[in-house]
Amino acid sequence: MNLTGQRSGGYQSLAGKDSEIEELLETVIATQPSHASSSSSDAAVLPTTVQRKNLNAYYSDSEDYYEDDNSSTYSDHDEKHYARDSEAVFQEPPKLTRGNRACLAFLGLLLVIWVGVAVVLGIARLNRLVHMPMEDMRPFFEVDDMFNTSFSPKYDFLAWMPIGADGVYSRIDSNGDIVLTNVDGSEPKVFLPGANVTDANNEQIDFFAFRVSPDEKFVLLSTQARKQWRHSFNATYLIYDMSSYKVRPLLEHADEPLVEHVAWSPVGHTLAYVQNNNLYVYEDLTTRHQVTFDGAPGIFNGLTDWVYEEEVYTSTNALWWSPDGTALAFLRFDETEVPEFHFPIFMNNQKQAPAYPRDIMMKYPKAGYPNPIVSLHIHRLKAGAGAGAADAVPVVAPTAANPLKAVDLSYTFAATNMIIAEVKWATVDSSALLVKVQNRVQNHEKVVLVDPAQYKGKVIREWDAGKEDGGWIDMQQSYYYIAPSKFVPEGGYLDIGNNAGYNHLALYTPVDNPQPKWLTNGEWEVSEISAVDEKLGKVYFISAEKSSMERHLYSATLDTAERRPMTSLTEPGYYSASFSTGAGYYLLSYRGPEVPWQKVKKVGDEKFNMDLETNSQLEAAMKEKQLPTRRWGTVDLGGERECNYMEFLPPGFNPAEKHPVLFQVYGGPGSQLVDAQFQLGFSAVMSAAEKLRYVVVVVDGRGTGYKGRKFRIPVVNQLGKLETEDQILAGKHWSTLPYVDHKRLAIWGWSYGGFMATKVTEADAGVFSAAMAVAPVTDFRFYDAVYTERYMNLPSLNAAGYEATAVTNMTGFENLDYFLVHGTGDDNVHVQNTYSLIDRLTVAGNHRYKLHVFTDSDHSIRAHNANHEIYWRLSEFLYESIGGYVEELHHH
Structure with missing residues (x-):
């Protein structure tokens, strides 16, 4: 049955009323107060709902x-x-006896009483009719509305420019011009006219990104991107000369392999780029130097391989210029021993599928199998790059016969047991390099200070979390070098580290000092460093100090650690910030819970306020729909821990009425779903759609982030156990609430959330009636080594843990409706996970599950209209399985 009308058309809708239940935080969406009534011809009358009579x-x-x-x-x-x-009556009036008179009196009394009651009831009914709220005829928020950009908040991105005064940013306008704007309100200026960027036929070339050289003499233009994995792509690059107004290609020949990564030197106009997995330096845009010569399908120089791109750097970049532009540090990845994984692409982006699918081969290290061997290299471009002994070390140009040697890190971990998690220059020149090295399972970390001229280093501090508390070390890149100043006389660097079980801001001064000066502390966590103003001696950062569900911007002084909020703490808020190159201005983005907005602010001047985005279109669109409300709080699970929760309450929510409930879960280590960010997605649809109107519940159980290590690390070596227990306990708690139909609880999730929904199904606790899993891991022996071993250790050392984590018991799948969805082109969570589970269900003779695969879709499931289709099918499955608010259906 089509629960939301035609998939490409409009929908019939009902009205709604705000919840009367106490709200723990301000609601994210304002709705109109009214009672619900059915106007659809095929809909059953809503149970226990006040109906307006005709x-x-x-x-x-x-x-x-x-x-x-x-x-x-x-x-x-x-x-x-x-x-x-x-006629007889008038002829002869009857004679009344005493008994007749008594009867008449009694009947008269009854008549008076009857009339009185009727009058009272009539007045009461009239009063109810007069005071009954008008029916809200606005349509409900449905599946198609998810894909209407009017309901998506817009966020502008300011590309802050190191040109002229602080506060200049750039953008590409509709004409293809690069325009520079100053926040001081001065007239915007065209920096590069798009009409100047033309090909040999004098046709204007569209470009999607640009980067200006530090001396402002050249502009690097990016065009014709070709996607690889989640973050990686290759592209065609052009160089625009600001003096001659001419455009030329970065590469010399049109038939050369495309460039995979490119970066300007911090000074002048020298480029480093990666082509065909080899690193090149284009010095002053006049002379090309090949730095590496061994680039191959399994050898990457200056560019991350798949697993480092996905799990370590969340980027393709693996090269770092020194601040003075005289040296270049980069990583080399050797995937020779990493096993291959193959999967087919059936349609190959064609309407008619080719007879033979295209085979994709990727090097994918699964748990227990070889990781890429990573090594650190430094290419010195000029003599004197460094201090002291470095001045006497000559610069030798690498060749194929005499390649660059690797920096010796053998005293940290063996090559097969090493992950280089972060690289950062700790100097104003090129004399010192900080390198964060971790063991393979990421519970032991060593920070190395490298002398680039000598290709050697020393361990300046380390943390063995495995011995300290048994947990892992979070993967993050948060080093920030601080030059010597009156605030930090000896210089140093900032990091986010473990302070009594919580992530906090640490200053290490001087650079080789193993003991931190903590700038923040307490039972809350810092999430990121936004900027540092060394002239003012301040660091700006985002933290969850007010609430683990919120994010606010703060400043702290580097010398006294005085901390001040820069966003209002009186109302719930979730903020991010982007600072100008001089840190004098910042783009403040309010991301919820109300309609998001963006303003440009000036440090130290509260009166300065430039509206950049108000999302007025979104606000207007929301007024045209009936939307759910949200509330947040904590719930006590197991009598020993407080877990954050969030509820979406449907329009017209009445706590005296029974509602079906949908749990959304992710639950991966360090993750967070319950927060104050604006949300108007699938959860809103499930709560507001006319025939569904679920109460949607999200609970962040053990293992999730921003509540300290004691809350996170208990899941180590047993993924899926404690997290499943918490979701089941949450389901049991909600099933006791008066507004919940305890017979109609469902749970769903994507990726790790799909794993969780599947583990809940396997647990067979009798709480949920339906479960939906999208692209789930079903056996962590199939997932990548860097992520999996961080939390599960090596399979050879934790065989029982891996066996318990895998979904192997099919009994629970007989007792609820289970929907399994996957994309066949998923390079992240391979469809092998789904096929393995299907085989187990087949062997068990289970007939109750449903399966849908999306051809060629990757982990995001977007290929060939799949992203729209998947949400329609998820909502349809739930309606067919446990029904909605309007009616309960079950086909089993």
Whole structure:
């Protein structure tokens, strides 16, 4: 049954009323107060909902009642008999006895009482009709609305420019011009006219990104991107000369392999780029130097391989210029021993599928199998790059016969047991390099200070979390070098580290000091460093100090650690910030819970306020729809831990009525779903759609982030156990609430959330009636080594843990409706996970599950209209399995 109308058309809708239940935080969406009633011809009457009567129908019903009553006694004979009796009455008035008078008096009294009651009831009914709220005829928020950009908040991105005064940013306008704007309100200026960027036929070339050289003499233009994995792509690059107004390609020949990564030196106009997995330096845009010569399908120089791109750097970049532009540090990845994984692409972006699918081969290290061997290299471009002994070390140009040697890190971990998690220059020149090295399972970390001229280093601090508390070390890149100043006389660097079980801001001064100066502390966590103003001696950062569900911007002084909020703490808020190159201005983005907005602010000047985005279109669109409300809080699970939760309450929510409930879960280590960000997606649809109107519940159980290590690390070596227990406990708690239909609880999730929904199904706790899993891991022996071993250790050292984590018991799948969805082109969570589970279900003879695969879709499931289709199918499955607010259906 089509629960949301035509998939490409409009929908019929009902009205709604705000919840009367106490709200723990301000609601994210304002709705109109009204009671719900059914206007759809195929919808059943909503149970226990106040219905507005049609007055004409009411009186017609009354007339029909009296007509039916009279018709049972009247006839032509009766009318004649009545006439004769009436005539006799007038002829001779009857004589009343004492008994007759008593009876008449009693009947009169009954009549008076009846009339009085009727009057009272009539007045009461009229009063209810007069005060009944008008029916809200606005349509509900449905599946198609998710894909209407009017309902998506817009966020502008300011590309802050190191040109002229602080506060200049750039953008590409509709004409293809690069325009520079100053936040001081001065007239915007065209920096590069798009009409100047033309090909040999004098046709204007569209470009999607640009980067200006530090000396402002050249602009690097990016065009014709070709996607690889989640973050990686290759592209065609052009160089625009600001003096001659001419455009030329970065590469010398049109048939050369495309460039995979490119970066300007911090000074002048020298480029480093990666082509065909080899690193090149284009010095002053006049002379090309090949730095590496061994680039190959399994050898990457200056560019991350798949697993480092996905799990370590969340980027393709693996090269770092020194601040003075005289040296270049980069990583080399050797995937020779990493096993290959193959999967087919069936349609190959064609309407008619080719006879033979295209085979994709990727090097993918699964748990327990070889990781890429990573090594650190430094290419010195000029003599004197460094201090002291480095001045005497000559610069030797690498060749194929004499390649760059690797920096010696053998004293940290063996090559097969090493992850280089972060690289950062710790100097104003090129004399010192910080390198964060971790063991393979990421519970032991060593920070190395490298002398680039000598290709050697020393461990300056380390943390063995495995011995300290048994947990892992979070993967993050948060080093920030601080030059010597009156605030930090010896210089140093900032990092986010473990302070009594919480992530906090640390200053290490001087650079080789192993002991931190903590700038923040307490039972809350810092999430990121936004900027540093060394002239003012301040660091700006985002933290969850007010609430683990919120994010606010703060400043802290580097010398005294004085901390101040820069966003209002009186109302719930989730903020991010982007600072100008001089840190004098910042783009403040309010991301919820109300309609998001963006303003440009000036440090130290509260009066300065430039609206950049108000999302007025979104606000207007929301007024045209009936939307759910949200509330947040904590719930005690197991009598020993407080877990954050969030509820979406449907329009017209009445706590005295029973609602079906959908749990959304992710639950991966360090993750967070319950927060104050604006949301108007699938959860809103499930809560507001006309025939669904679920209460949607999200609970962040053990293992999730921003509540400290004691809350996160208990899941180590046993993924899926404690998280499943918490979701089941949450389901049991909600099933006892008066507004919940305890027979109709469902749970769903994507990726790790799909794993969780599947583990809940396997647990067979009798709490949920349906489960939906999208692209789930079903056995972590199939997932990548860097992520999996961080939380599960090596399979050889935790065989029982891996076996327990895998979904192997099919009994629970007999007792609820299970929907499994996957994309066949998923390079992240391979469809192998789904096929393995299907085989187990087949062997067990289970017939109750449903399966849908999306051809060629990757982990995001977007290929060939799949992203729209998947949400329609998820909502349809739930309606067919456990029904909605309007009616309960179950086909089993």
